[in-house]
Amino acid sequence: MIAHLIAERCTNCAACVAACPALVFDPGETRPVIARADACQTCYLCELACSEDALYVAPENDSHAAPPVTQLIAAGLIGRIRADSGWNDPADSGQLDDYRLLGPLLGAGVDIATQRYMARHAHD
């Protein structure tokens, strides 16, 4: 669930207010307000919408607990989703070039489970 809105980074563009499907944020004078933290669904899409890397969502769907911002920055976890997704790069920079491998890798995992099970039960 939403854990941090980093005041020094926020430009009050309100992209998070518009993006959140659960309306966790309200507009504010100097920056958005986390008005309904408990409505957060841990979807991370506010982080993706934030071009200033000013948000951090904790990974548990029932907890806002997170380390301090300085520690998260040092660990490279602030803004990581946006960077991994390629949203800071031009649209033609190949950020989805590996996406075609999703289906084959999913199927490979299913095959591995099947073969392991068959080997284990070969003498049943």
Added chain:
Amino acid sequence: MSVTKTDVLVIGGGMAAAWAAIAAAEAGAHVTVVDKGAMGTSGVTATGGPGHWWVSPDPAERREAIARQTAKAAGLGDPAWMERILDLTWRHLPTIAPYYPFGRDGRGGRFINGVRGPEYMRALRAFAITRGVEIRDHHPALELITDHDGRVIGARGQNLRDGQPWDVRSGAVVLATGGAAFRSGLIGGHGCTGDGHLMAVEAGAHLSGMEFSISYSLSPAWASTRTLPFTGARFYDADGQELDIAPPRTGHLHNQALGAAMLAGTVFADLIDAPRDLPPILRRIQPLTVAAFERRGIDLFRDRFPVRLFGEGTVRGSGGIDLVDDTCGTGVPGLYAAGDAATRELVAGASSGGGAVNSAWALSSGRIAGAAAAAEARREIAYDGVPRALGRAGLRPDGAERDIDTAALIRRAGAAVHDYDKAFWRRESTLATSARVLDDDWQLIAAHGHATGRARVELRAAAAVVATARWVIASARERRETRGLHYRDDARAADPAQARRLLCGGLDDVWVRPLSPAKAEVAA
């Protein structure tokens, strides 16, 4: 309350809603979208990564694909509909290219059929805006409005940003409100509360196939994610003993083995057998899945971690609002349904439409419903008399107003549908108990439910969750056999005499009946 007018009103903000809005606008209609969340981040597509059912127009390839899917549909699919959605998907998915950064296919071309959720929904929103669609985010619809003949002429709801009610009158309405996930915690599924199912039934529409609602996805216990890394997982109990779990391809057996183990204690996954190519590139394919582990300091490919099955209800099931014609009409004049809100039995039958087929369906049924709604709006049918607002449960109680614990109602409905012991081994005795619990909860909301502000939206969502659970349970009782996703522990074989769809509906009195052969022939 100010009343605004539009040609086509689309309720919902996911991929079917977007495609419906785009198609209606391309047909010349003024289109208004109202969504409880925000188009672009709402719904299960936005956090997902839909692969679309994708077969080249080569007649032999299409025939073969349709034959395979017809077999999978276990007697309930319609090959003509399958052909339609293959055609529409093939022609229209590439049209998002100006808004979506298609990746490479590894053979010198673009990879079209699989798209990542956040980028896809961002693209569809931009596409819709370019087509002139008016999008009202954070505007949940609460009820439909009809004229005195029962024709749907608009909807009412609430603007969550300013707390004000809204009222939109339209020539036609498309319900694209998604499937019902019963608040299981499924990622992206929080808003999938069956709102459209309830509104459709209040207007006189029927539902179909609600028994096909047993689908689950494996995720870490602390949050639902996508399943890509987990398909080859080994499983262990809390003592470190490896569990003998039938593999994913076995369907019911897999769910039953995992469900039984999870009922007995915590189950841990070990991804040591994951495909070797996966770890280095998972981050580039599913950044959100990596975050769920990295932020807890867990190396998902080395460390064992607790897992759960998250219910997907009718989202990955196939039941929904019945469609009575090839325009995605619901049988109620002026009302259309698309995407997961509608029954996908036409293309998925009794099986999960999950993934590829459901995505092709959402695109295609969205486009079909949007175009048909635009044509309906062009007829400019006049109405007189006083419009009727149809919402009752949660909005207009029959009896004294009372505070209602909506969270408890939603938990009970979710438990009735998704608890492993009830869902993986459906039996008449447990289904009957669930039906009684849900009937009582429905009576409570219908008789006493009343709230204001945001609580009104949540109460109405609770009414929809309870109503949808009642239709699921009633349909599961009526189908006394095992077919596709529906497993009856007290009737473990398929019964050829039951190879027909089940319709259901009703509010205070829920009913279920087989689709009559006469109607089936007309549909064919």
